[in-house]
Structures are given as structure tokens and as C-alpha cells.
Amino acid sequence: MRSFITVKLHFSAAHRLFNPAWDFDTNQRVFGMCNNPNGHGHNYILEVTVEGEIPPETGMITDMKSLKDLVEERLIRHVDHKHLNLDVPFLDGIIPTAENLAVAFWNILDPVITEGKLHEIRIHESDRNAAFVRR
Amino acid sequence: MRSFITVKLHFSAAHRLFNPAWDFDTNQRVFGMCNNPNGHGHNYILEVTVEGEIPPETGMITDMKSLKDLVEERLIRHVDHKHLNLDVPFLDGIIPTAENLAVAFWNILDPVITEGKLHEIRIHESDRNAAFVRR
Amino acid sequence: MRSFITVKLHFSAAHRLFNPAWDFDTNQRVFGMCNNPNGHGHNYILEVTVEGEIPPETGMITDMKSLKDLVEERLIRHVDHKHLNLDVPFLDGIIPTAENLAVAFWNILDPVITEGKLHEIRIHESDRNAAFVRR
Amino acid sequence: MRSFITVKLHFSAAHRLFNPAWDFDTNQRVFGMCNNPNGHGHNYILEVTVEGEIPPETGMITDMKSLKDLVEERLIRHVDHKHLNLDVPFLDGIIPTAENLAVAFWNILDPVITEGKLHEIRIHESDRNAAFVRR
Amino acid sequence: MRSFITVKLHFSAAHRLFNPAWDFDTNQRVFGMCNNPNGHGHNYILEVTVEGEIPPETGMITDMKSLKDLVEERLIRHVDHKHLNLDVPFLDGIIPTAENLAVAFWNILDPVITEGKLHEIRIHESDRNAAFVRR
Amino acid sequence: MRSFITVKLHFSAAHRLFNPAWDFDTNQRVFGMCNNPNGHGHNYILEVTVEGEIPPETGMITDMKSLKDLVEERLIRHVDHKHLNLDVPFLDGIIPTAENLAVAFWNILDPVITEGKLHEIRIHESDRNAAFVRR
Numbered sequence: 001m002r003s004f005i006t007v008k009l010h011f012s013a014a015h016r017l018f019n020p021a022w023d024f025d026t027n028q029r030v031f032g033m034c035n036n037p038n039g040h041g042h043n044y045i046l047e048v049t050v051e052g053e054i055p056p057e058t059g060m061i062t063d064m065k066s067l068k069d070l071v072e073e074r075l076i077r078h079v080d081h082k083h084l085n086l087d088v089p090f091l092d093g094i095i096p097t098a099e100n101l102a103v104a105f106w107n108i109l110d111p112v113i114t115e116g117k118l119h120e121i122r123i124h125e126s127d128r129n130a131a132f133v134r135r
Numbered sequence: 136m137r138s139f140i141t142v143k144l145h146f147s148a149a150h151r152l153f154n155p156a157w158d159f160d161t162n163q164r165v166f167g168m169c170n171n172p173n174g175h176g177h178n179y180i181l182e183v184t185v186e187g188e189i190p191p192e193t194g195m196i197t198d199m200k201s202l203k204d205l206v207e208e209r210l211i212r213h214v215d216h217k218h219l220n221l222d223v224p225f226l227d228g229i230i231p232t233a234e235n236l237a238v239a240f241w242n243i244l245d246p247v248i249t250e251g252k253l254h255e256i257r258i259h260e261s262d263r264n265a266a267f268v269r270r
Numbered sequence: 271m272r273s274f275i276t277v278k279l280h281f282s283a284a285h286r287l288f289n290p291a292w293d294f295d296t297n298q299r300v301f302g303m304c305n306n307p308n309g310h311g312h313n314y315i316l317e318v319t320v321e322g323e324i325p326p327e328t329g330m331i332t333d334m335k336s337l338k339d340l341v342e343e344r345l346i347r348h349v350d351h352k353h354l355n356l357d358v359p360f361l362d363g364i365i366p367t368a369e370n371l372a373v374a375f376w377n378i379l380d381p382v383i384t385e386g387k388l389h390e391i392r393i394h395e396s397d398r399n400a401a402f403v404r405r
Numbered sequence: 406m407r408s409f410i411t412v413k414l415h416f417s418a419a420h421r422l423f424n425p426a427w428d429f430d431t432n433q434r435v436f437g438m439c440n441n442p443n444g445h446g447h448n449y450i451l452e453v454t455v456e457g458e459i460p461p462e463t464g465m466i467t468d469m470k471s472l473k474d475l476v477e478e479r480l481i482r483h484v485d486h487k488h489l490n491l492d493v494p495f496l497d498g499i500i501p502t503a504e505n506l507a508v509a510f511w512n513i514l515d516p517v518i519t520e521g522k523l524h525e526i527r528i529h530e531s532d533r534n535a536a537f538v539r540r
Numbered sequence: 541m542r543s544f545i546t547v548k549l550h551f552s553a554a555h556r557l558f559n560p561a562w563d564f565d566t567n568q569r570v571f572g573m574c575n576n577p578n579g580h581g582h583n584y585i586l587e588v589t590v591e592g593e594i595p596p597e598t599g600m601i602t603d604m605k606s607l608k609d610l611v612e613e614r615l616i617r618h619v620d621h622k623h624l625n626l627d628v629p630f631l632d633g634i635i636p637t638a639e640n641l642a643v644a645f646w647n648i649l650d651p652v653i654t655e656g657k658l659h660e661i662r663i664h665e666s667d668r669n670a671a672f673v674r675r
Numbered sequence: 676m677r678s679f680i681t682v683k684l685h686f687s688a689a690h691r692l693f694n695p696a697w698d699f700d701t702n703q704r705v706f707g708m709c710n711n712p713n714g715h716g717h718n719y720i721l722e723v724t725v726e727g728e729i730p731p732e733t734g735m736i737t738d739m740k741s742l743k744d745l746v747e748e749r750l751i752r753h754v755d756h757k758h759l760n761l762d763v764p765f766l767d768g769i770i771p772t773a774e775n776l777a778v779a780f781w782n783i784l785d786p787v788i789t790e791g792k793l794h795e796i797r798i799h800e801s802d803r804n805a806a807f808v809r810r
Contacts, residue, residue, distance in 0.1 A: 004808070059775040
């Protein structure tokens with residue numbers, strides 16, 4: 001039997017989907033409305049899932065409060081109320097799709113989670129669209 | 136007994152809260168994180184409530200599908216996947232708070248709703264914040 | 271200051287929107303997809319709101335459990351897992367729109383609520399459409 | 406046209422519904438499972454609605470962030486992760502039903518809201534039960 | 541690290557659970573209220589998850605808009621506002637449980653998804669019941 | 676292709692997180708607000724997922740109604756409207772974290788599920804925190 005916890009955090013951000021190597025028409029064909037030059041935005045939901053053993057003396061794979069503080073410090077404060085294309089150094093040069101956000105967040109969190117092991121990063125862009133990466 | 140219907144529509148947009156007549160520091164003090172110069176964004180939920188009589192031959196105050204088409208045509212397609220400060224002529228010169236969006240949307244919809252009478256416009260900026268205007 | 275409670279109940283039902291006095295084409299024009307002859311269906315949410323005084327010895331306008339039992343007995347068991355056009359005597363001859371359901375439910379509940387006074391009946395047909403009646 | 410904002414906050418608390426002036430059997434008959442002597446608990450949702458004018462220079466009836474900070478300071482930190490019967494001085498001697506919480510919260514917030522006027526306090530005890538007080 | 545996207549779509553349909561090879565009493569014993577001869581209905585939620593590589597030039601496993609259009613074309617328009625037992629050729633002879641819907645939808649979508657690979661089909665019949673199939 | 680069903684049930688309970696072998700300060704450092712001596716509480720959501728074959732004569736991995744009745748009988752009635760530290764024999768000596776609840780529930784349900792095989796137990800303590808165990 002494997003055991004996991006999931007914490008959920010929120011952030012609100014603007015973004016634009018486009019590939020700067022392409023002309024406007026190609027971007028429009030590939031990204032459609034998401035290529036609006038002035039950007040649009042979302043209330044993102046971020047779910048972080050950690051797998052680990054449950055120590056009997058605490059009953060906690062890892063302390064959820066500390067995990068949330070870590071995610072807040074490493075991720076949320078850098079992206080909340082920001083423009084993902086313009087304001088976030090660790091997203092420089094990355095097209096801010098939900099898939100790429102999940103990968104970028106994984107790469108930041110994975111090395112700093114020390115109790116348990118990162119299992120999944122899931123990003124809900126809206127209540128209709130989500131992306132996730134998983135071991 | 137009064138009777139009403141409510142339809143709910145969604146749009147995703149970027150915005151920035153600031154008063155161009157003020158300097159950056161005043162804007163920062165008043166609007167805080169919402170004053171990020173590159174903007175941020177939300178998945179907005181718009182609820183439109185219409186009051187009216189229920190005709191026995193249809194059982195409908197107004198056809199919900201037609202009402203949604205009207206809201207889509209007059210409002211949603213102008214704001215969805217847009218930057219509310221930069222891309223929306225009917226919001227020119229208006230600080231795009233949830234309150235002001237509700238008023239602006241009211242002013243557009245009220246004259247064109249002909250079956251029943253507009254009762255309320257409610258805007259959810261997130262699942263924690265909403266504004267509404269009502270007769 | 272006025273005080274209220276709301277209880278929320280669920281039921282799943284089939285229905286068809288059409289006026290038997292009209293031909294198929296007129297029904298199709300007025301009710302569109304909702305006129306599918308074999309019907310379609312919804313998970314309905316019913317919200318019942320009661321206004322009343324809060325007696326200091328109980329702190330309850332009315333007992334929510336008893337109110338739910340009453341709604342269950344008078345309404346839910348007659349409509350849950352039923353076809354609203356075919357299986358529900360108290361809806362005979364009524365086009366089962368959300369508006370008409372709200373009125374029919376009001377007419378049944380209003381006389382039998384004796385602690386507090388019925389204030390509102392709200393029917394959510396989906397997370398995009400609702401109707402309500404209110405004093 | 407009247408205008409309003411609503412902010413939503415969360416707290417998790419234990420409570421027991423019983424009237425200390427009554428014997429156990431009477432409490433059991435009136436409050437049922439809610440009279441469990443060791444208490445039970447909920448994730449409460451608190452919605453605070455303020456009515457006011459929308460000043461053109463800010464577009465905000467009142468700053469939602471400041472309003473939430475006020476509610477956090479005056480209410481949430483006193484009830485979150487607490488036992489409502491045992492840990493909250495301002496609820497002493499009050500049966501902690503949703504109705505009574507709404508009244509107690511109103512009495513605390515109403516005098517300290519200075520931008521706009523408190524319009525409604527709504528408490529969701531679960532996604533099936535709520536109580537609210539309103540002018 | 542494996543990567544996935546999920547899109548969510550909605551449809552409203554009527555159905556009846558029964559095995560035509562059995563008599564009414566056997567069906568009633570096995571399917572209970574779901575065997576109501578006139579049917580009942582649900583607001584179904586369909587979640588489609590696709591696994592794939594994330595190409596750096598788009599950042600998208602597959603375009604979510606195109607995937608939704610495909611699901612709309614192949615599935616949703618055939619089941620939305622329909623009776624699943626009577627109106628849907630590809631469900632002929634299949635008892636329309638959530639499990640069987642998931643399998644039938646998988647069999648239709650799997651061959652036509654060409655960017656990435658179908659990973660999971662999940663059907664929510666209500667907010668209390670779901671079924672899913674997965675590689 | 677593997678197939679699964681998930682049923683979702685709710686319960687409301689009080690709990691306190693602390694290790695009786697430790698002094699108050701250690702508990703406070705480890706469990707923070709969750710160590711409030713009088714406890715606090717949650718509306719828990721329990722998701723039970725069963726994997727199995729879909730028999731063609733029923734289209735059901737297992738009857739969802741019977742599965743819910745089983746979970747109600749074995750789990751929910753023992754924890755709903757209870758204090759998890761004080762009122763639940765099968766949780767004696769267990770710190771009632773979400774992780775430990777998931778394990779305890781697994782140990783009770785796994786032996787008594789006879790149609791299909793238990794695949795996952797997921798506990799949502801709030802809409803921000805969850806734990807799950809899985810084969």
C-alpha cells in the first residue's frame with residue numbers, strides 16, 4: 001500500500017501563449033485566442049502530491065503546513081498577481097502553457113522536498129482544463 | 136411571489152487595478168498586488184439574473200439559451216481572453232474592479248433585455264471575491 | 271435584522287420541454303434541444319430558504335433535519351429518479367421548466383412549513399442555469 | 406441600482422449543539438446527533454456582504470483585502486481551529502448553531518465596518534446547510 | 541517524468557438501467573430506482589486525459605481546444621440532451637451505466653486521438669458517483 | 676484497459692492532532708493549531724475507489740448503492756458527528772491525521788469488499804488538504 005498527501009494552492013496570473021520565433025499568423029493559427037497580444041488570465045489551482053511513509057509518532061507523511069509554506073515561498077509568491085511571460089525569472093523563455101508550468105514547478109519543488117518524494121504536480125487553468133506531470 | 140432565472144457564463148481575462156491620475160506609490164498603497172504593471176488575471180464567473188412573469192404556454196420567464204446568446208454577443212466575446220484595461224472599448228477609462236465590471240455590464244445588458252427585466256449582475260473574480268449590482 | 275436558513279437537497283430526473291398544444295416544429299423552435307421526444311435529464315439541486323425568528327432556547331429558526339425530512343417526504347421522493355413529465359402527479363399538465371418546478375414546489379411546501387415562513391425556492395438545473403421564486 | 410461586494414473566508418471548528426438548561430434526553434430529542442457530548446466539527450464558510458457606493462477614483466466599495474484582514478482579525482482567528490463552545494469568549498452562553506454564529510458575527514462586524522454598510526452575514530456549515538442574517 | 545492533460549466537458553442526458561433479458565422484478569432488485577421505466581437523468585461530466593510529450597515549440601501535449609472539438613464532435617453532440625437508451629446508435633444494446641459509458645467513449649476516442657495517447661476516460665454521473673477506465 | 680468506480684461520502688467530525696507521549700510544547704511545535712486541546716473539526720469527504728471487471732449483464736463493477744451502504748455501515752456511522760479521538764473504537768491510539776484515517780479506513784474496508792478490489796481510499800480534510808492510500 002502506497003500513501004500520499006495532496007495540498008492545493010491558488011494563484012491568479014496573466015499570460016499569453018505564443019512562440020516568439022513565429023510570426024503573428026502562425027501563432028494565431030496554433031494558439032488562437034490565447035495569443036491575444038495584451039494577454040489574458042486565470043485563477044490557477046496548483047495541486048502538489050507527495051508520496052511517503054507515515055511515521056507512527058506524527059501520523060503525517062510531511063507536515064502539510066510546512067509543505068504549503070515551502071510551495072508559497074518557492075512558487076506562489078513568484079507567480080501570484082503576476083504576468084507569467086514578463087514577471088517570472090524562472091519562466092523566462094518558456095511558453096506558459098499549463099503543461100510547461102507543471103514541468104517548471106516540478107523542477108523547482110522536486111529538489112527541495114526532503115520529507116517524502118514529489119509524486120505529482122497538477123495545474124488547473126480553469127475548471128475545464130488541467131495538466132499534470134507525475135513520476 | 137416573484138420569479139427569476141439566473142444564467143452563469145465564464146470568461147478569462149487579464150487586468151490591472153490602478154488610477155492613471157495617481158503616481159505609482161499611491162496606486163501601490165491603494166491597490167497593492169493588483170497594481171502589478173504587467174497585470175494579472177482571473178477566470179471570471181458572470182451571473183445574470185432576470186425577473187419576470189412565467190407565461191403558461193412556455194413555462195419560461197425568457198429562453199435561457201437566447202439570454203446566454205445575448206450575453207455572449209454583447210459581453211463575453213468582448214472580454215474573454217482579453218486584457219480588460221487595453222482591449223475592451225466599453226471599459227475605456229474605467230478601473231476594472233469587479234464592482235465596475237458589474238456596473239458596466241449592467242449598463243450594456245439592461246437596455247437590450249426585452250423579456251423580463253434585469254434584476255442582478257454578479258461577478259465572481261475568484262471563489263473568494265465577488266461584486267454585484269441589483270435594482 | 272432578518273434571519274434565514276437554507277437547506278440544499280439533490281434529485282436526478284428526466285424531463286422534456288414541450289407544449290402538447292403545439293406541433294413539433296413550433297416546439298422545436300421554442301424549446302430546441304430540450305424538446306427531444308425521448309427526454310434528457312439533470313442532477314437538480316433544490317435550495318429551500320425559510321425566514322424566521324431564532325428562539326434563544328434552541329438557536330434554530332427551525333430544525334434543519336426536520337425541514338429536510340419534510341422536503342424529502344413531500345418533494346424529493348416524488349421526483350428523484352423519475353421522469354418529470356410522466357411520473358409525477360403534482361406536475362401533470364405543467365411544462366417542467368426550472369421556473370415551473372420552483373412554483374410547483376413552492377405551492378406544496380408553503381402550506382406545510384409551520385416553523386418560520388418559506389422565503390425562497392431555488393432550482394439549479396445545471397451549474398449554468400437556475401430559477402427561483404421568492405416572496 | 407444598489408451595489409455590493411462579498412468576500413468569502415473559511416474556518417474549521419468543533420461544536421456541540423445543546424442547551425445546558427435541559428437534560429440529556431431533551432437535548433437528544435431536539436439536537437439529535439449534534440448533541441454528541443465530545444462534539445463534532447465542520448469546515449465553515451463565512452460570506453460577508455457589504456453594500457456601498459462605488460467611488461470613481463478607486464472603483465471599490467471598500468478594499469476587499471482590508472475587509473478580509475478585518476474579518477480575519479475580529480472573527481476568524483478567534484474561531485479557526487477552535488471548539489466554538491469552549492474556546493471563544495464572544496460565543497459564551499450561545500448555542501453555536503449556524504443561525505447564532507451569523508448573529509454573533511454580525512454584532513461584532515457591524516460596528517467596525519466603516520466603508521459601506523454591512524448587508525449580510527452568511528454561514529455555510531456544510532454544502533447542504535447555511536444560515537444568514539440580513540438587513 | 542510523464543506528462544498529461546485533462547479536458548472536462550458536460551452533457552445532460554436521460555437513461556434507464558435495466559437488462560432487457562430479465563423480468564421487471566429482477567431488474568428492480570439489481571438496479572433499484574435506476575430501473576424506473578420512464579427513465580431519469582443526470583448532468584454528466586466527462587474528463588478525457590491524454591498522455592504525451594511536450595514539444596518545446598508549442599508547450600502543448602495536444603491543443604486542448606482541438607481535443608475538445610474532437611470530443612464534442614465524436615461524443616458530446618451524440619449524447620447531450622438525449623436519452624442514452626433510445627437515441628444513441630453507438631450505445632445500442634449496452635446498459636448505460638457510468639462504467640459502460642466510459643468503455644464506449646474510450647472505444648470511440650482512442651482510435652482518433654493522434655497527438656499523444658488516450659490515458660483515461662472518467663465519467664461523473666453526479667458529485668457522488670464516478671467511473672473511469674485507464675490504460 | 677483497467678476499470679474503476681469511485682463513490683464519495685461525507686462526514687463531519689471533531690479531532691485533535693497530538694501525540695500523548697509528548698509534552699504540550701512538543702505537540703504545539705509539531706501540530707500547531709491542530710493541537711488545540713478542545714479540538715477543532717472538518718467536513719470530511721471520503722472517496723472509495725474499487726477496481727474490477729464490468730460484467731456485461733449488469734454493466735456495473737459493483738453496485739454503487741450497495742458499496743455506499745457498506746461504507747456507511749462500516750465507517751460513516753462510526754465517525755459522522757463524532758470526535759475522532761474520543762468516540763471511535765477503531766481509531767483508539769491512532770493520531771487522527773488524514774493519512775492515518777485513510778489507512779484505518781482501508782484496513783476496515785479492504786477485507787469486506789468482495790465484488791472488485793479496493794484500489795484507493797482518499798480523504799479530503801478541506802478543499803485544500805487531502806491524503807490517500809492506494810495499492
